[in-house]
Amino acid sequence: MDLATVRTFVAAADAGRFQEAAAELAVTQQAVSKRIAALERNLGVRLFTRTARGAKLTIDGQAFLPHARELLRVAERSVASVRPGRRPLRVDVISSRGAGSGLMRGFHRAHPEIDLDVVWLFDIETAVAAIRSGAIDASFRAVAAPGRPLPEDIESARVVDEPLQLLTGPAHALAGARSVTLAQLAGHRIWMPGIVPGTEWAAYYHDLVAEFTLTIEATGPNFGSDALLDTIADTPALATFMGEHTRLVWPTGHGLRRIPVTDPTPVYPHSLLWRRDNPHPALAALRAHLAATAAGHDAAGTWTPGWVIPRRG
Incomplete structure (x- = not known):
């Protein structure tokens, strides 16, 4: 059903005269008459009777009027649902406990009026x-993995470099250290069952291992962070890497230690990805917020793989 004819019918019903409806809609009276006639043909009924005082609704016109109003309301809600700024900003953060999730929580605190949909x-x-x-409107990623450049219509901005820390149980040989160098980690078993071949974090840790002769094991099923923490707490021979901004809670009895890694400090480079022509105003607000709050990148004494895209706005 043509919404223009429905809108014309409602205007004519409210005005009681085709001439006044034409003035309200900024069309000619002849156009109003043609639209009403087309709607009547479509419905197979008469909607108005002409009188000396104007146009009067027939019984069928009276029955159709409330439904016509609802059609227009539904149409307006449909348009509003996709109008830039009227729908939530939809952002991928990879995981609920990672740095991307923390960055979005900070954005929400700064802009509570903006509706968000996090995936x-x-x-x-x-x-x-x-x-x-x-x-989605945007995603937090480490870009770009070697051999997989971003499409030309995708833009990126590096927003935070997250230092890696060593997570150990209380009986691990390095548990008492205030910090450890990458050289000191040679020969220690670092267990990371969440590394999946083909992901950008797998490419990151592959280069870290190759450059500093580390031993990272990704064996066994990944039962999630709680199972990982239980194993690290109970197994003196195992440690794992954890991002400084990763939010984890464990039982007090675990006695886990988060130890800074130095000389150099490996940092995981988080970037925001978005489509260049995305007009959502909240996306611009998110980018501005991240640019204003981002820490330094490529700082002295840090390491990232050579394929990581440099920071740019």
Whole structure:
């Protein structure tokens, strides 16, 4: 059903005269008459009777009027749902406990008036495809993995470099250290069952191992962070890497230690990805917030893989 004819019918019903409806809609009286006639043909009923005083609704017109009003209300809500700024900003943060989630919490505290929809997507291909299709507005990723440049319509900005820490149980040989160097980690078993081949974090840790001769084991099923913490707490031979901004809570009896890594400090580079032509005003607000709150990048004494995209706005 043509909404223009429905809108004309409602205007004519409210005005009681086609001439006044035409003035309200900024069209000719002849156009109003043609639209009403077309709607009557479509419905197969008469909606108005002409009188000396104007146009009067027939019984069928009176029955159709409330439904016509609802059609226009539904149409307006439909348009509003996708109008820039009227729908929530949809952002992928990969995981609820990672740095991206923390950055979005900070943005929400700074801009509580902006509606947000936070999602968790696994791999970068899925995230990029969702950005390009419009399913999400942005994603936090480490870009770009070697051999996989971003599409030309995707922009990125490096927003935070997250230092890695060594997480050990109380009986680990390094548990009492105030900090450890990468050289001191040679020969120690670092267990990270969440490393999945083909992901950007797998590429990151592959280069870290190759450059500093570390031993990272990704064996066994990944039962999540709680199971990882239990194992690290109970197994003196194992440690793991943990991002400084990763939020974890464990039982007091675990006695886990988070130890800074130095000389150099490996940092995980988080970037925000978005489509260049995305007009959502909240996306611009998010980018401005991250640019204003971002810490220094490529600082002295830190390490990132050579393929990581430099920081740019």
